[in-house]
Amino acid sequence: MSVILILIGFSLLVAGSFLLAFLWSVNDGQYDDDVSPAVRILFEDESKPDSEN
Amino acid sequence: MKGKAEIIEHSICYHCGETCLEEQVSYDEKQFCCSGCKVVYELLSENNLCAYYKLGPQPGNTQKINGLGERFAYLDQDEIRQRLVKYSNNENDYLKFHVPGMHCSSCIWLLEHLNRLDDGIIKSTVDFVHKEITLVINRNQTSLRRVVELLVRIGYTPELNLEQYNRKDQKQKRNTRIYKIGLAGFAFGNIMLMSFPEYFSGGIYHEEDFRNIFGILNLVLAIPVFLYSASEFLENALLCFRQRVINIDFPIAIGIVAMFISSTYEVLSGKGAGYFDSMTGLVFFMLIGRNFQNKTFDWLSFDRDYKSYFPIAIQRITGKNRIPVPVPVQELKVNDLILVRNQEIIPADAMLLSDQAIIDYSFVTGESRPVECARGERIFAGGRILGSGAELVVQHEVLHSYLTQLWNQSSGKKIFRSGFQKMVESISRWFVVFTLLIAGISFIYWYQDGNMERGIHAFTSVLVIACACALALSAPFTYGNMLRILGRKGIYLKNAGVLEKMSDIDTVVFDKTGTLTEAHKASMCYEGITLGSRENQAVANVALNSTHPLCRHIGAALHTQRTYVKNLEETTGAGVSGSTDGYYIQLGNARYLGLIRESGKPEGSEIHLRINGEYKGVFRFRQYFRTEASTVIRDLRKQGQHIYVVSGDHEYERRALSEITGQDHHLYFEQQPHQKKEFINALAEKGNKVMMMGDGLNDAGALLNSHVGLSVAEDVNNFTPGSDGIILGSQFGHTAALLRYAKAGKRIIIISFIISLFYNFAGLWFAVQGNLSPVIAAILMPISTTSLVLYTVIASTLKARQLKLM
Numbered sequence: 102m103s104v105i106l107i108l109i110g111f112s113l114l115v116a117g118s119f120l121l122a123f124l125w126s127v128n129d130g131q132y133d134d135d136v137s138p139a140v141r142i143l144f145e146d147e148s149k150p151d152s153e154n
Numbered sequence: 155m156k157g158k159a160e161i162i163e164h165s166i167c168y169h170c171g172e173t174c175l176e177e178q179v180s181y182d183e184k185q186f187c188c189s190g191c192k193v194v195y196e197l198l199s200e201n202n203l204c205a206y207y208k209l210g211p212q213p214g215n216t217q218k219i220n221g222l223g224e225r226f227a228y229l230d231q232d233e234i235r236q237r238l239v240k241y242s243n244n245e246n247d248y249l250k251f252h253v254p255g256m257h258c259s260s261c262i263w264l265l266e267h268l269n270r271l272d273d274g275i276i277k278s279t280v281d282f283v284h285k286e287i288t289l290v291i292n293r294n295q296t297s298l299r300r301v302v303e304l305l306v307r308i309g310y311t312p313e314l315n316l317e318q319y320n321r322k323d324q325k326q327k328r329n330t331r332i333y334k335i336g337l338a339g340f341a342f343g344n345i346m347l348m349s350f351p352e353y354f355s356g357g358i359y360h361e362e363d364f365r366n367i368f369g370i371l372n373l374v375l376a377i378p379v380f381l382y383s384a385s386e387f388l389e390n391a392l393l394c395f396r397q398r399v400i401n402i403d404f405p406i407a408i409g410i411v412a413m414f415i416s417s418t419y420e421v422l423s424g425k426g427a428g429y430f431d432s433m434t435g436l437v438f439f440m441l442i443g444r445n446f447q448n449k450t451f452d453w454l455s456f457d458r459d460y461k462s463y464f465p466i467a468i469q470r471i472t473g474k475n476r477i478p479v480p481v482p483v484q485e486l487k488v489n490d491l492i493l494v495r496n497q498e499i500i501p502a503d504a505m506l507l508s509d510q511a512i513i514d515y516s517f518v519t520g521e522s523r524p525v526e527c528a529r530g531e532r533i534f535a536g537g538r539i540l541g542s543g544a545e546l547v548v549q550h551e552v553l554h555s556y557l558t559q560l561w562n563q564s565s566g567k568k569i570f571r572s573g574f575q576k577m578v579e580s581i582s583r584w585f586v587v588f589t590l591l592i593a594g595i596s597f598i599y600w601y602q603d604g605n606m607e608r609g610i611h612a613f614t615s616v617l618v619i620a621c622a623c624a625l626a627l628s629a630p631f632t633y634g635n636m637l638r639i640l641g642r643k644g645i646y647l648k649n650a651g652v653l654e655k656m657s658d659i660d661t662v663v664f665d666k667t668g669t670l671t672e673a674h675k676a677s678m679c680y681e682g683i684t685l686g687s688r689e690n691q692a693v694a695n696v697a698l699n700s701t702h703p704l705c706r707h708i709g710a711a712l713h714t715q716r717t718y719v720k721n722l723e724e725t726t727g728a729g730v731s732g733s734t735d736g737y738y739i740q741l742g743n744a745r746y747l748g749l750i751r752e753s754g755k756p757e758g759s760e761i762h763l764r765i766n767g768e769y770k771g772v773f774r775f776r777q778y779f780r781t782e783a784s785t786v787i788r789d790l791r792k793q794g795q796h797i798y799v800v801s802g803d804h805e806y807e808r809r810a811l812s813e814i815t816g817q818d819h820h821l822y823f824e825q826q827p828h829q830k831k832e833f834i835n836a837l838a839e840k841g842n843k844v845m846m847m848g849d850g851l852n853d854a855g856a857l858l859n860s861h862v863g864l865s866v867a868e869d870v871n872n873f874t875p876g877s878d879g880i881i882l883g884s885q886f887g888h889t890a891a892l893l894r895y896a897k898a899g900k901r902i903i904i905i906s907f908i909i910s911l912f913y914n915f916a917g918l919w920f921a922v923q924g925n926l927s928p929v930i931a932a933i934l935m936p937i938s939t940t941s942l943v944l945y946t947v948i949a950s951t952l953k954a955r956q957l958k959l960m
Binding site for chain 1: 205263282284333337343348364367371
């Protein structure tokens with residue numbers, strides 16, 4: 102039954118690393134703009150007529 | 155001898171969607187409202203960027219400013235470049251601009267494809283939420299100045315201003331809040347998980363060790379939450395001692411501290427598992443509530459900050475040769491000589507040195523009629539120069555000028571102490587006293603009963619469970635939600651205080667022209683001597699300078715070139731006169747021109763015309779009331795509002811107006827702007843709470859003096875700092891619903907207070923008995939906060955749907 106302590110310890114470790122990842126991503130600015138990426142993926146690439154040689 | 159002017163059909167500009175009133179330009183089988191829009195279209199089509207128009211209807215911004223010329227020449231200066239360029243390496247410069255003109259996906263598309271318009275732009279990335287664009291440019295192929303000019307030409311003028319330097323701090327503050335919430339949420343979730351055995355084992359553990367270990371783990375997780383996430387509550391509560399005033403954070407902080415200390419004691423002495431789950435949960439929810447509150451206010455604060463209006467550099471005239479040299483605004487000193495050119499903003503209080511200048515103070519006073527100033531007159535910062543440039547002598551330094559004070563004083567209106575704020579503050583005080591009393595009483599009771607341990611337990615439980623969160627959460631969530639809903643509908647209110655003021659309104663005063671009637675839709679006809687084309691042009695130009703919507707209508711209807719008008723004089727509500735191209739034009743009502751009414755009643759609004767002293771004829775207008783006007787007024791009357799209409803027009807409209815309003819009294823005509831203002835004051839003195847609806851141009855004074863002033867705008871550019879809100883003309887029909895909604899908001903908040911009271915009683919019932927187990931606390935706290943928030947949001951949304959505001 103004491104194995105549960107190991108499990109809990111481990112799960113706290115994993116959860117903790119998720120927390121760190123979250124803090125890092127906020128600091129990195131990934132959540133600053135949540136509108137443009139959604140719009141950006143829908144743009145079509147139009148090739149310019151004179152781009153073919 | 156008699157002639158009739160043409161009835162002109164107005165088409166919509168393909169680029170920006172505005173009605174093409176004045177000059178209509180055709181190109182490529184499309185109509186544009188001005189040559190500026192046409193140029194942008196040309197630019198885009200030549201570079202194969204027409205997909206811009208496919209993504210949305212008329213996505214452009216109106217281009218009605220002419221010519222760029224030397225306006226951005228100062229950007230070539232190295233010193234100024236240094237300030238704007240974020241980062242440079244060998245070849246490239248990294249620039250970041252705030253572009254408030256971004257509003258849709260077409261904008262994102264266009265701004266990210268800028269490299270097609272200028273080869274020197276290597277990459278451009280848009281941050282839509284903050285309306286910023288980041289550019290990487292090749293210094294050899296293009297320059298900061300060219301990029302800025304390009305942005306201006308396509309309609310996305312970047313803000314070049316002092317604001318930029320503060321943005322970094324804002325981001326830091328935002329992020330800190332998010333870290334706190336993340337940490338609290340993490341701790342809350344994990345602590346709850348580890349508390350399950352405590353909840354479900356019925357109080358009996360298989361192994362005592364586990365309970366201790368879990369307890370210690372919970373303590374470890376809770377410490378950072380207490381020290382870091384909860385810090386703002388604790389700090390604010392400490393302020394109470396210094397300021398000797400109890401604020402909303404005090405009861406919350408007491409709860410948090412009580413929970414933490416009692417739980418720590420329980421865990422360390424092995425007596426129990428503590429309340430860490432409730433504590434972290436409370437911190438988590440309160441932080442979210444605060445964050446939401448700030449976000450809503452951020453989103454709604456009128457976008458334009460006072461500082462954003464100042465250009466960064468101004469031309470300073472120095473030396474014997476009197477050469478204008480661009481300098482950063484901060485370097486301006488008193489008695490410096492500066493040259494401010496067409497469309498530029500005056501950065502500081504100054505005295506006019508040139509013979510004459512024309513200044514647009516619309517940002518400052520809301521008057522869109524330009525003011526003519528003479529040599530020696532005092533000019534105020536924030537005004538915009540029109541026409542030829544002016545030389546000014548600086549009188550005050552930039553930051554300390556008169557305007558900062560004006561703006562900081564909430565645009566001249568009496569500062570409104572929110573009734574709710576006051577109520578919340580006094581409730582907090584009573585709440586704390588009450589809680590401490592109950593805690594003390596229960597302790598004494600158990601102590602007397604011989605059960606001191608239970609007494610202590612009861613004491614801390616009471617402190618723990620009594621939650622004042624409703625006080626902190628209800629109003630922000632409710633009003634925040636309401637403001638957002640209204641904003642999406644086209645009703646923009648300055649802040650939550652306006653909603654609160656609206657729930658008190660008992661009198662509504664309407665202006666007629668432009669508010670009850672649609673200014674754009676009046677039909678015009680001319681009776682009199684036929685005018686030659688040059689005369690037409692002169693009349694149109696003078697008319698366009700007027701603030702009266704019907705006069706402007708004349709100007710717009712006679713398509714013409716813009717010419718410079720001298721000696722422009724306007725008597726608001728009566729008439730306008732000016733000289734241009736050799737003609738002295740007078741336009742106005744009969745009294746303004748000194749005419750004697752011959753016979754009978756006028757058939758409609760009349761504007762008479764006199765050129766060079768000779769009477770030419772009259773423009774007659776039939777104004778159309780908005781279709782919704784009648785329903786709105788009847789609805790308001792049913793709500794018990796007193797209705798008044800004040801108009802600058804002649805009595806003739808009385809019959810039509812009384813049909814629309816359904817009443818014959820309280821209709822006042824031929825009111826000058828100052829009379830309107832006095833009228834409002836008189837009503838206010840009698841104790842009425844007045845809401846005034848006007849068009850912002852002629853009614854600025856009245857709007858300012860009313861309890862709530864709403865300006866009815868056909869497009870959001872008609873903004874007056876003195877008004878409390880803007881309602882789009884198309885949404886006028888919702889006015890009655892708006893007042894109902896405001897009243898409903900108040901009711902919703904009061905009900906949520908009652909709900910919170912109910913939770914408190916339930917919790918206290920357990921607490922005073924000393925029976926408050928962690929389970930119950932853990933259940934009650936999140937349930938009460940979430941249900942409160944849910945209730946306020948859902949109730950306000952449902953009410954909006956019911957009132958057809960959504």
